[in-house]
Amino acid sequence: MSDPAYPPISPLKTGLRARCPRCGEGPVFKGYLSLRESCPECGLDYSFADPADGPAFFVMCAVGVVGMIAFMIFEFSLHPPVWVHFLVTFPILAAMCLWVLRPFKGWMVSEQYFHKAEEATFVSVGKHGEGYGWRGQAERAAKAAARDKD
Numbered sequence: 522m523s524d525p526a527y528p529p530i531s532p533l534k535t536g537l538r539a540r541c542p543r544c545g546e547g548p549v550f551k552g553y554l555s556l557r558e559s560c561p562e563c564g565l566d567y568s569f570a571d572p573a574d575g576p577a578f579f580v581m582c583a584v585g586v587v588g589m590i591a592f593m594i595f596e597f598s599l600h601p602p603v604w605v606h607f608l609v610t611f612p613i614l615a616a617m618c619l620w621v622l623r624p625f626k627g628w629m630v631s632e633q634y635f636h637k638a639e640e641a642t643f644v645s646v647g648k649h650g651e652g653y654g655w656r657g658q659a660e661r662a663a664k665a666a667a668r669d670k671d
Contacts, residue, residue, distance in 0.1 A: 527543045527544055527563065529635070530542065530543075530544075530545045532628065532631035532632045532634070532635040533628060533631070535627070535631045536624065536625075536627040536628025536629065536630065536631035536632065537624045537627065537628055538624075538627070539623060539624065539627035540627075541560040541562060541563060541565055542565070542630065542631040542634035542635060543560065543563055543565045543634065544560060544562050544563035544565070546560075546562040546563070547560035547561045547562035547563060547565075548560075548561070549567070549627050549630055549631075550623070550627070553623060554622065554623060554626060556570055556630065565634075567630070569633060569634065569638070569639070570630040570633055570634070571633070571640075572626055572629040572630055572633070575629055576622055576625045576626040576629050577622065579625065580618055580621050580622050580625050581618060583621070584614060584617045584618050584621060585614075587617070588610075588613075588614045588617065591610075591613075592606070592610055595609075595610065
């Protein structure tokens with residue numbers, strides 16, 4: 522996004538099409554859900570991308586809500602036996618999850634690029650952990666012992 526040769530592209534547009542978030546042309550995936558090392562068109566290194574389990578979690582939640590609504594409508598209107606649900610409802614739910622997972626993962630990778638997401642780092646902004654509590658007492662004692670030796 523910081524490269525002036527590549528103007529910003531909508532992360533939703535590139536993600537749902539599973540295209541490179543920088544150029545919008547090269548594919549993001551080398552298989553069904555495996556990320557490529559880099560974009561074959563512009564050379565963007567995809568090592569920044571780490572969607573982890575996020576796409577699967579959100580897809581299962583969304584499909585679960587929609588699937589439960591459809592399941593209840595089907596159950597309360599037709600009252601089918603349980604085996605019908607095993608043959609119809611569960612395969613449809615699995616297919617819906619698989620159908621939505623790839624575009625959603627591509628979208629999350631594009632959002633990570635667009636917002637320059639990176640690994641979280643925690644830094645003390647005050648005296649937290651520096652000189653207080655049992656750790657601080659041990660550090661102060663060690664510093665005092667070093668001063669006494671000199």
